[in-house]
Amino acid sequence: MPDPAAFPTRPYDLVKEFTVALVVVGLLTVVLAAVFSSPDVKPVTLASWSRAAGTDFTATAVAELGGTSGTAEYGPPYNHTPGAAQKLGPVGLQSAAGVRIPVDTAEDFVLRPLTNAPEPPAVRRALATWAAAPASRQQAWTKAYSDALAKSPGGNPVKVAEGDYGPVPVLTARLLDLAESGSLDGQLQADGKFYQTDYTLPLLFLSDGAHLESLARAEHLGGDQWGMMNETGNYPGQAWLWLYTFWYQIEPFKSSGNADALIWGLMALLSLGLMLIPFIPGVRSIPRWTRVHRLIWRSYHRDQDGAVRPKGSGG
Structure with a gap:
């Protein structure tokens, strides 16, 4: 005799239910990802940069060698450039932690990769000439070659007028060859480490050139395009960041070389005010x-x- 208190039952195929749910969710994921996801943009590397804009790569390499690039003059945490650190009033926030990632652009981006790679005799002689010259002479060579590149048609090193550039043309031409072959990416990423997971040096080198910024602006990711809150191929992007990136679009922050520190301080003050509203x-x-x-x-x-x-x- 059946138990009158028992609940009614029916057969249930748990495996079938799981399989159907997995297939449906998987298909929805693929379809929605294809329709709404950001485009799969290929990564920008030193190799792709040198192949697409060799003149820009060469001009940037000269600036790295001469210590006049953005990274070379950035200050902490990369170097001790006087007066480069941003401040919040009298407080030098950028200098507080000191130089934690020391970067010598001439040595790290140009000379060491050239020294570590198998070099033709002409390049070895150029390296020796550079090492034997005083700093003032090195800077004179790089400045002269940088000015000549700027005057050359299209910035083409082949069309540079004759001048006293020392070993700079030989060094930068060989560095361009290494970059185009892809070996420069590996050298800067490895830099004495077994696992190549640190992209600091390649990214700094890339950011010193004009090519990376041009690609970013083409995707509406420039600083004056609200790039901090946008994402590649998508609008409006991370809308919760609008308040932070808004300040970069107006004066006096827009034209200030101290904008990062000022905006950070302003946002900290606004956040503190928001938290203290119940007590004001x-x-x-x-x-x-x-x-x-x-x-x-x-x-x-x-x-x-x-x-x-x-x-x-x-x-």
């Missing part, structure tokens, strides 16, 4: 004065007022 006299009373909460919760307050009003009390 006057500000904490704004909701009670404006009574916006009663407008939002009008149906609740209407029901509450009706419930407590005595019968026969009239309007």
Whole structure:
């Protein structure tokens, strides 16, 4: 005799249910990813840069060699460039932690890769000539060659006018060959480490040139294009970052070389103010004065007022 308290049962294929759910979710994932995901943009490497814009690569390599690139003059955490660190008032935030990732652009980006790679005799002689010259002479060579590149048609090293450039043309031409072959990426990433997971040096080298910025601006990722909150091929992107990136679009931050420190300080102050709203006299009373909460919760307050009003009390 069946138990009258037992619940009704029916056969249920758990494996079939799991399989159907897995297939449906998998198909939805693939379809939605194809429709809504960001485009699969190929990574920018030193190899792709040198092949697509060899003149820009050469001009940047000269700046790295002469110590006049953005990274060379950045200051902490890469080097001790005087007056380069950003400040918040008298406080040098950028200098507080010191130089934690020391970068010598001439040595790290140009000379060491050339020394470590198998070099023709002409390159070895150029390296020796560079090492034997005083710093003033090295800077004179790189400045002269940089100026000549700027005047050359299209910045083409082949069309540079004759001049006293020392070993700079030989060194930068060989570095361009290494970059085009792809070996320079590996050298800068490895840099004495077994696992090539540190992209600091290649990224700094890339950021010193004009090619990476041109690619970013083509994807509307420039600083004056709200690039901090956007993402490749997508709009509007991370909308919760609008308040932070907004300040970079207006003066005095827009044209300030101290913008990062100033905006960081401003956002810290605004965040602190937001957290302290319940404790700030006057500000904490704004909701009670404006009574916006009663407008939002009008149906609740209407029901509450009706419930407590005595019968026969009239309007």
